[in-house]
Amino acid sequence: MKLSIDPIISAKNFFLDLFFPIRCLSCRKNHPSADGPKHYLCETCFLKIKFKIQPECAFCSARTINGRTCPFCLPQHYLNFLWAAADYQEPTIKKILWAFKYQFIKDLAKPLVRLLSVYLRHKKMDKFMETYRREILVIPVPLHFRRLNWRSYNQSELLARELCSEFGLNMQSDTLLRLKHHKPQAELGDKQERIKNAKNIFYCRQPDKIKNKTIILVDDISTTGSTLDECAKILKQSGAEKVIGLVVAKG
Ligand SMILES: [Zn+2]
Numbered sequence: 001m002k003l004s005i006d007p008i009i010s011a012k013n014f015f016l017d018l019f020f021p022i023r024c025l026s027c028r029k030n031h032p033s034a035d036g037p038k039h040y041l042c043e044t045c046f047l048k049i050k051f052k053i054q055p056e057c058a059f060c061s062a063r064t065i066n067g068r069t070c071p072f073c074l075p076q077h078y079l080n081f082l083w084a085a086a087d088y089q090e091p092t093i094k095k096i097l098w099a100f101k102y103q104f105i106k107d108l109a110k111p112l113v114r115l116l117s118v119y120l121r122h123k124k125m126d127k128f129m130e131t132y133r134r135e136i137l138v139i140p141v142p143l144h145f146r147r148l149n150w151r152s153y154n155q156s157e158l159l160a161r162e163l164c165s166e167f168g169l170n171m172q173s174d175t176l177l178r179l180k181h182h183k184p185q186a187e188l189g190d191k192q193e194r195i196k197n198a199k200n201i202f203y204c205r206q207p208d209k210i211k212n213k214t215i216i217l218v219d220d221i222s223t224t225g226s227t228l229d230e231c232a233k234i235l236k237q238s239g240a241e242k243v244i245g246l247v248v249a250k251g
């Protein structure tokens, strides 16, 4: 069966490459030797991406150790940490995240998680994840089902899934639900509008699964921190001990 299908797929890929060559989204060059996701982001461009060296508080951007929420913001917020691999102003990251979300290129989950993995290992967070593997649960920021139907996939869930297989962690993607379909945060300009937009839109339907867990909440971008914080609020009210936001980029 496999023998008869593979040549058909390679012939199809050969003609697709010939007529619609996939170029690196960053340098626009075609890399014929690259396979799969490397088509979209070549090795040279991947290696040029600048990591976010200095961790910050998710809400006021003050420099903090390991992205901990600073003591001034903590009393009004729920998220304990924000781990952000890069800055959203990094040009390659901006292009890749946009294509991942709006050009429906699911394959980009792989280079994005590779980026997250390099960042996490550099910050020695892999050791933390290894030590507390049993207490950690990875949860992607959910989409409303109408949005999910429209896009056919949740980009945060793809990232979370890849991340779990990279670090051997457990994922729960049906525990946290998004109840309302609000405007995507990216379409709102004003900071206050974004914060209001994210209020009271999440729900936890299996609190027993997250009780006393350390949650790694995965999303592609964090701007005001309000979406992650709303999720963290529900998760903590449902019994989670600690919530860490993990995003590719901070805006
Ligand atoms: Zn390139």
Ligand SMILES: [Zn+2]
Pocket (backbone or CB within 6 Å): 057, 058, 059, 060, 061, 062, 069, 070, 071, 072, 073, 074
């Ligand atoms: Zn702060």
